[in-house]
Amino acid sequence: MLAPEGGHVNPDEIAFLALEPIQGVGGYRFPSESFMEEVAAVTDEYDIPLVVDEIQSGVGRTGEIWASDHYAIEPDVIASAKALRVGATISRSEVFPSEKNRLGSTFGGGDLLGSMMGAFTLDAIREHDLLANATERGRQARELIGDRAPDCVEDVRGKGLMLAVEFDTPARRAGVVEAALERGLLTLGCGKKTIRLLPPLDATEREIEMGVSLFCDAIDAVGPSPRVS
Ligand SMILES: Cc1ncc(COP(=O)(O)O)c(C=O)c1O
Incomplete structure:
Protein backbone atom coordinates (compact mmCIF):
# COMPACT_ATOMS: atom_id res chain seq x y z
CA MET A 1 0.00 0.00 0.00
CA HIS A 128 17.71 -15.17 39.72
CA ASP A 129 18.41 -15.60 36.00
CA LEU A 130 14.70 -15.94 35.31
CA LEU A 131 14.98 -15.41 31.54
CA ALA A 132 16.99 -18.62 31.27
CA ASN A 133 14.52 -20.33 33.61
CA ALA A 134 11.57 -19.22 31.47
CA THR A 135 13.28 -20.56 28.33
CA GLU A 136 14.14 -23.90 29.94
CA ARG A 137 10.82 -24.47 31.77
CA GLY A 138 8.92 -23.46 28.64
CA ARG A 139 10.80 -26.05 26.59
CA GLN A 140 10.06 -28.65 29.27
CA ALA A 141 6.33 -27.81 29.28
CA ARG A 142 6.07 -27.94 25.47
CA GLU A 143 7.83 -31.29 25.36
CA LEU A 144 5.73 -32.82 28.14
CA ILE A 145 2.44 -31.61 26.65
CA GLY A 146 3.52 -32.64 23.13
CA ASP A 147 4.36 -36.15 24.36
CA ARG A 148 0.97 -36.67 26.01
CA ALA A 149 -1.26 -34.70 23.65
CA PRO A 150 -4.04 -36.73 22.03
CA ASP A 151 -5.26 -36.07 18.46
CA CYS A 152 -7.68 -33.35 19.55
CA VAL A 153 -4.65 -31.12 20.25
CA GLU A 154 -3.85 -29.35 16.99
CA ASP A 155 -0.84 -27.36 18.11
CA VAL A 156 1.42 -26.81 21.11
CA ARG A 157 3.39 -23.60 20.73
CA GLY A 158 5.17 -20.97 22.72
CA LYS A 159 8.23 -18.94 23.46
CA GLY A 160 9.57 -19.27 26.98
CA LEU A 161 6.66 -19.54 29.38
CA MET A 162 4.17 -17.85 27.07
CA LEU A 163 2.55 -21.12 26.05
CA ALA A 164 -0.52 -22.05 24.04
CA VAL A 165 -2.35 -25.26 23.28
CA GLU A 166 -4.78 -25.20 20.37
CA PHE A 167 -7.66 -27.68 20.20
CA ASP A 168 -9.85 -28.99 17.39
CA THR A 169 -13.03 -27.18 18.49
CA PRO A 170 -14.12 -24.28 20.76
CA ALA A 171 -16.33 -26.76 22.69
CA ARG A 172 -13.32 -28.90 23.58
CA ARG A 173 -11.38 -25.84 24.66
CA ALA A 174 -14.27 -24.82 26.96
CA GLY A 175 -14.45 -28.37 28.35
CA VAL A 176 -10.72 -28.46 29.11
CA VAL A 177 -10.80 -25.06 30.88
CA GLU A 178 -13.62 -26.40 33.09
CA ALA A 179 -12.00 -29.80 33.72
CA ALA A 180 -8.69 -28.09 34.57
CA LEU A 181 -10.45 -25.81 37.05
CA GLU A 182 -12.04 -28.84 38.73
CA ARG A 183 -8.49 -30.14 39.23
CA GLY A 184 -7.28 -26.87 40.73
CA LEU A 185 -5.55 -25.55 37.62
CA LEU A 186 -6.58 -22.12 36.38
CA THR A 187 -6.33 -21.61 32.62
CA LEU A 188 -7.68 -19.03 30.23
CA GLY A 189 -8.80 -19.19 26.62
CA CYS A 190 -7.56 -17.01 23.79
CA GLY A 191 -8.40 -16.90 20.10
CA LYS A 192 -11.21 -19.28 19.08
CA LYS A 193 -10.08 -22.67 20.39
CA THR A 194 -6.82 -22.14 22.20
CA ILE A 195 -5.82 -22.19 25.86
CA ARG A 196 -3.01 -19.97 27.09
CA LEU A 197 -0.75 -21.13 29.89
CA LEU A 198 1.42 -18.57 31.60
CA PRO A 199 3.32 -20.10 34.53
CA PRO A 200 5.35 -17.71 36.72
CA LEU A 201 8.93 -17.00 35.65
CA ASP A 202 10.31 -18.77 38.72
CA ALA A 203 8.34 -21.99 38.13
CA THR A 204 10.38 -25.05 39.06
CA GLU A 205 10.83 -28.26 37.07
CA ARG A 206 8.58 -30.08 39.55
CA GLU A 207 5.85 -27.43 39.33
CA ILE A 208 5.83 -27.64 35.53
CA GLU A 209 5.55 -31.44 35.76
CA MET A 210 2.61 -31.14 38.16
CA GLY A 211 0.86 -28.44 36.13
CA VAL A 212 1.26 -30.30 32.84
CA SER A 213 0.04 -33.51 34.44
CA LEU A 214 -3.16 -31.80 35.71
CA PHE A 215 -3.64 -30.14 32.33
CA CYS A 216 -3.28 -33.40 30.39
CA ASP A 217 -5.62 -35.17 32.84
CA ALA A 218 -8.16 -32.44 32.09
CA ILE A 219 -7.79 -32.99 28.33
CA ASP A 220 -8.29 -36.74 28.78
CA ALA A 221 -11.33 -36.17 31.02
CA VAL A 222 -13.20 -34.26 28.29
CA GLY A 223 -13.41 -37.40 26.17
CA PRO A 224 -14.01 -37.86 22.46
CA SER A 225 -17.01 -35.57 21.90
CA PRO A 226 -17.20 -32.55 24.19
CA ARG A 227 -20.65 -31.03 24.68
CA VAL A 228 -21.21 -27.75 22.91
CA SER A 229 -21.19 -24.85 25.36
C1 LIG B 1 -1.98 -6.97 24.68
C2 LIG B 1 -2.81 -6.06 25.56
N1 LIG B 1 -2.75 -4.74 25.40
C3 LIG B 1 -3.45 -3.92 26.21
C4 LIG B 1 -4.25 -4.40 27.23
C5 LIG B 1 -4.98 -3.50 28.15
O1 LIG B 1 -5.40 -2.37 27.59
P1 LIG B 1 -6.23 -1.28 28.41
O2 LIG B 1 -5.44 -0.93 29.61
O3 LIG B 1 -6.36 -0.18 27.43
O4 LIG B 1 -7.53 -1.93 28.76
C6 LIG B 1 -4.37 -5.76 27.40
C7 LIG B 1 -5.25 -6.32 28.43
O5 LIG B 1 -5.52 -7.48 28.53
C8 LIG B 1 -3.62 -6.60 26.56
O6 LIG B 1 -3.68 -7.92 26.73
Whole structure:
Protein backbone atom coordinates (compact mmCIF):
# COMPACT_ATOMS: atom_id res chain seq x y z
CA MET A 1 0.00 0.00 0.00
CA LEU A 2 2.92 2.34 0.64
CA ALA A 3 4.97 1.48 -2.43
CA PRO A 4 5.62 4.53 -4.67
CA GLU A 5 4.61 2.40 -7.67
CA GLY A 6 0.97 1.35 -7.38
CA GLY A 7 0.57 2.23 -3.69
CA HIS A 8 -2.37 4.30 -2.55
CA VAL A 9 -1.33 5.40 0.96
CA ASN A 10 0.96 8.37 1.39
CA PRO A 11 3.69 7.29 3.86
CA ASP A 12 3.82 10.86 5.25
CA GLU A 13 0.28 10.41 6.50
CA ILE A 14 1.15 7.35 8.62
CA ALA A 15 1.72 8.46 12.24
CA PHE A 16 2.95 5.08 13.50
CA LEU A 17 2.58 1.34 13.19
CA ALA A 18 1.35 -0.48 16.30
CA LEU A 19 1.48 -4.21 16.81
CA GLU A 20 1.62 -6.91 19.40
CA PRO A 21 4.90 -8.74 18.66
CA ILE A 22 3.09 -11.82 19.93
CA GLN A 23 -0.67 -11.70 19.86
CA GLY A 24 -2.26 -12.24 23.29
CA VAL A 25 -6.06 -12.37 23.54
CA GLY A 26 -6.21 -12.89 19.76
CA GLY A 27 -4.79 -16.40 20.10
CA TYR A 28 -1.13 -16.45 21.15
CA ARG A 29 -0.01 -16.20 17.57
CA PHE A 30 3.73 -16.09 16.99
CA PRO A 31 4.67 -14.24 13.82
CA SER A 32 7.25 -15.70 11.47
CA GLU A 33 10.71 -14.15 11.44
CA SER A 34 10.25 -13.20 7.79
CA PHE A 35 7.04 -11.27 8.57
CA MET A 36 8.87 -9.31 11.29
CA GLU A 37 11.78 -8.67 8.91
CA GLU A 38 9.28 -7.12 6.50
CA VAL A 39 7.81 -5.00 9.31
CA ALA A 40 11.34 -3.80 10.15
CA ALA A 41 12.12 -3.08 6.50
CA VAL A 42 8.89 -1.13 5.85
CA THR A 43 9.10 0.97 9.02
CA ASP A 44 12.77 1.70 8.27
CA GLU A 45 12.23 2.56 4.64
CA TYR A 46 9.35 4.97 5.24
CA ASP A 47 10.57 6.19 8.63
CA ILE A 48 7.40 5.09 10.43
CA PRO A 49 7.68 4.91 14.24
CA LEU A 50 7.02 1.42 15.55
CA VAL A 51 4.92 1.03 18.71
CA VAL A 52 4.85 -2.42 20.27
CA ASP A 53 2.23 -3.56 22.75
CA GLU A 54 4.19 -5.80 25.12
CA ILE A 55 1.52 -5.76 27.80
CA GLN A 56 1.10 -9.53 27.68
CA SER A 57 4.34 -10.56 26.04
CA GLY A 58 6.84 -8.36 27.88
CA VAL A 59 9.06 -8.57 30.97
CA GLY A 60 10.58 -12.00 30.58
CA ARG A 61 7.60 -14.17 29.79
CA THR A 62 9.02 -15.26 26.43
CA GLY A 63 12.53 -15.86 27.76
CA GLU A 64 13.70 -12.40 26.63
CA ILE A 65 12.83 -9.18 28.42
CA TRP A 66 10.74 -8.10 25.41
CA ALA A 67 9.12 -10.42 22.87
CA SER A 68 10.41 -7.91 20.28
CA ASP A 69 13.94 -9.10 21.17
CA HIS A 70 13.19 -12.39 19.40
CA TYR A 71 12.70 -10.57 16.11
CA ALA A 72 14.38 -8.17 13.71
CA ILE A 73 12.23 -5.19 14.76
CA GLU A 74 13.56 -2.25 16.79
CA PRO A 75 10.62 -0.56 18.51
CA ASP A 76 10.47 3.19 19.13
CA VAL A 77 7.83 2.87 21.84
CA ILE A 78 7.02 -0.06 24.13
CA ALA A 79 3.78 -0.32 26.11
CA SER A 80 4.30 -2.46 29.20
CA ALA A 81 2.13 -3.47 32.19
CA LYS A 82 0.97 -6.74 33.79
CA ALA A 83 4.23 -8.59 34.55
CA LEU A 84 5.87 -5.20 35.20
CA ARG A 85 3.29 -4.62 37.98
CA VAL A 86 2.76 -1.09 36.76
CA GLY A 87 1.75 0.43 33.43
CA ALA A 88 4.64 2.13 31.69
CA THR A 89 5.23 3.68 28.29
CA ILE A 90 8.88 3.34 27.35
CA SER A 91 10.27 5.24 24.38
CA ARG A 92 13.28 6.63 22.65
CA SER A 93 13.75 10.15 23.94
CA GLU A 94 13.27 11.62 20.43
CA VAL A 95 9.73 10.24 20.36
CA PHE A 96 8.51 11.94 23.54
CA PRO A 97 11.20 14.59 24.12
CA SER A 98 9.39 16.50 26.90
CA GLU A 99 7.55 13.65 28.65
CA LYS A 100 9.27 12.44 31.82
CA ASN A 101 8.43 9.57 34.18
CA ARG A 102 4.79 9.23 33.32
CA LEU A 103 3.07 6.10 34.55
CA GLY A 104 -0.48 4.96 34.16
CA SER A 105 -2.30 1.68 34.21
CA THR A 106 -5.67 0.01 34.30
CA PHE A 107 -3.95 -2.94 36.00
CA GLY A 108 -1.41 -1.67 38.47
CA GLY A 109 -2.71 1.69 39.64
CA GLY A 110 0.29 3.54 38.24
CA ASP A 111 1.49 4.74 41.64
CA LEU A 112 4.81 4.78 43.48
CA LEU A 113 4.23 1.37 45.06
CA GLY A 114 3.55 -0.16 41.64
CA SER A 115 6.71 1.45 40.31
CA MET A 116 8.76 -0.04 43.14
CA MET A 117 7.27 -3.48 42.52
CA GLY A 118 8.20 -3.10 38.86
CA ALA A 119 11.78 -2.14 39.69
CA PHE A 120 12.11 -5.09 42.10
CA THR A 121 10.61 -7.42 39.50
CA LEU A 122 13.29 -6.42 36.99
CA ASP A 123 15.99 -6.86 39.68
CA ALA A 124 14.64 -10.32 40.56
CA ILE A 125 14.65 -11.37 36.90
CA ARG A 126 18.35 -10.44 36.68
CA GLU A 127 19.35 -11.75 40.09
CA HIS A 128 17.71 -15.17 39.72
CA ASP A 129 18.41 -15.60 36.00
CA LEU A 130 14.70 -15.94 35.31
CA LEU A 131 14.98 -15.41 31.54
CA ALA A 132 16.99 -18.62 31.27
CA ASN A 133 14.52 -20.33 33.61
CA ALA A 134 11.57 -19.22 31.47
CA THR A 135 13.28 -20.56 28.33
CA GLU A 136 14.14 -23.90 29.94
CA ARG A 137 10.82 -24.47 31.77
CA GLY A 138 8.92 -23.46 28.64
CA ARG A 139 10.80 -26.05 26.59
CA GLN A 140 10.06 -28.65 29.27
CA ALA A 141 6.33 -27.81 29.28
CA ARG A 142 6.07 -27.94 25.47
CA GLU A 143 7.83 -31.29 25.36
CA LEU A 144 5.73 -32.82 28.14
CA ILE A 145 2.44 -31.61 26.65
CA GLY A 146 3.52 -32.64 23.13
CA ASP A 147 4.36 -36.15 24.36
CA ARG A 148 0.97 -36.67 26.01
CA ALA A 149 -1.26 -34.70 23.65
CA PRO A 150 -4.04 -36.73 22.03
CA ASP A 151 -5.26 -36.07 18.46
CA CYS A 152 -7.68 -33.35 19.55
CA VAL A 153 -4.65 -31.12 20.25
CA GLU A 154 -3.85 -29.35 16.99
CA ASP A 155 -0.84 -27.36 18.11
CA VAL A 156 1.42 -26.81 21.11
CA ARG A 157 3.39 -23.60 20.73
CA GLY A 158 5.17 -20.97 22.72
CA LYS A 159 8.23 -18.94 23.46
CA GLY A 160 9.57 -19.27 26.98
CA LEU A 161 6.66 -19.54 29.38
CA MET A 162 4.17 -17.85 27.07
CA LEU A 163 2.55 -21.12 26.05
CA ALA A 164 -0.52 -22.05 24.04
CA VAL A 165 -2.35 -25.26 23.28
CA GLU A 166 -4.78 -25.20 20.37
CA PHE A 167 -7.66 -27.68 20.20
CA ASP A 168 -9.85 -28.99 17.39
CA THR A 169 -13.03 -27.18 18.49
CA PRO A 170 -14.12 -24.28 20.76
CA ALA A 171 -16.33 -26.76 22.69
CA ARG A 172 -13.32 -28.90 23.58
CA ARG A 173 -11.38 -25.84 24.66
CA ALA A 174 -14.27 -24.82 26.96
CA GLY A 175 -14.45 -28.37 28.35
CA VAL A 176 -10.72 -28.46 29.11
CA VAL A 177 -10.80 -25.06 30.88
CA GLU A 178 -13.62 -26.40 33.09
CA ALA A 179 -12.00 -29.80 33.72
CA ALA A 180 -8.69 -28.09 34.57
CA LEU A 181 -10.45 -25.81 37.05
CA GLU A 182 -12.04 -28.84 38.73
CA ARG A 183 -8.49 -30.14 39.23
CA GLY A 184 -7.28 -26.87 40.73
CA LEU A 185 -5.55 -25.55 37.62
CA LEU A 186 -6.58 -22.12 36.38
CA THR A 187 -6.33 -21.61 32.62
CA LEU A 188 -7.68 -19.03 30.23
CA GLY A 189 -8.80 -19.19 26.62
CA CYS A 190 -7.56 -17.01 23.79
CA GLY A 191 -8.40 -16.90 20.10
CA LYS A 192 -11.21 -19.28 19.08
CA LYS A 193 -10.08 -22.67 20.39
CA THR A 194 -6.82 -22.14 22.20
CA ILE A 195 -5.82 -22.19 25.86
CA ARG A 196 -3.01 -19.97 27.09
CA LEU A 197 -0.75 -21.13 29.89
CA LEU A 198 1.42 -18.57 31.60
CA PRO A 199 3.32 -20.10 34.53
CA PRO A 200 5.35 -17.71 36.72
CA LEU A 201 8.93 -17.00 35.65
CA ASP A 202 10.31 -18.77 38.72
CA ALA A 203 8.34 -21.99 38.13
CA THR A 204 10.38 -25.05 39.06
CA GLU A 205 10.83 -28.26 37.07
CA ARG A 206 8.58 -30.08 39.55
CA GLU A 207 5.85 -27.43 39.33
CA ILE A 208 5.83 -27.64 35.53
CA GLU A 209 5.55 -31.44 35.76
CA MET A 210 2.61 -31.14 38.16
CA GLY A 211 0.86 -28.44 36.13
CA VAL A 212 1.26 -30.30 32.84
CA SER A 213 0.04 -33.51 34.44
CA LEU A 214 -3.16 -31.80 35.71
CA PHE A 215 -3.64 -30.14 32.33
CA CYS A 216 -3.28 -33.40 30.39
CA ASP A 217 -5.62 -35.17 32.84
CA ALA A 218 -8.16 -32.44 32.09
CA ILE A 219 -7.79 -32.99 28.33
CA ASP A 220 -8.29 -36.74 28.78
CA ALA A 221 -11.33 -36.17 31.02
CA VAL A 222 -13.20 -34.26 28.29
CA GLY A 223 -13.41 -37.40 26.17
CA PRO A 224 -14.01 -37.86 22.46
CA SER A 225 -17.01 -35.57 21.90
CA PRO A 226 -17.20 -32.55 24.19
CA ARG A 227 -20.65 -31.03 24.68
CA VAL A 228 -21.21 -27.75 22.91
CA SER A 229 -21.19 -24.85 25.36
C1 LIG B 1 -1.98 -6.97 24.68
C2 LIG B 1 -2.81 -6.06 25.56
N1 LIG B 1 -2.75 -4.74 25.40
C3 LIG B 1 -3.45 -3.92 26.21
C4 LIG B 1 -4.25 -4.40 27.23
C5 LIG B 1 -4.98 -3.50 28.15
O1 LIG B 1 -5.40 -2.37 27.59
P1 LIG B 1 -6.23 -1.28 28.41
O2 LIG B 1 -5.44 -0.93 29.61
O3 LIG B 1 -6.36 -0.18 27.43
O4 LIG B 1 -7.53 -1.93 28.76
C6 LIG B 1 -4.37 -5.76 27.40
C7 LIG B 1 -5.25 -6.32 28.43
O5 LIG B 1 -5.52 -7.48 28.53
C8 LIG B 1 -3.62 -6.60 26.56
O6 LIG B 1 -3.68 -7.92 26.73
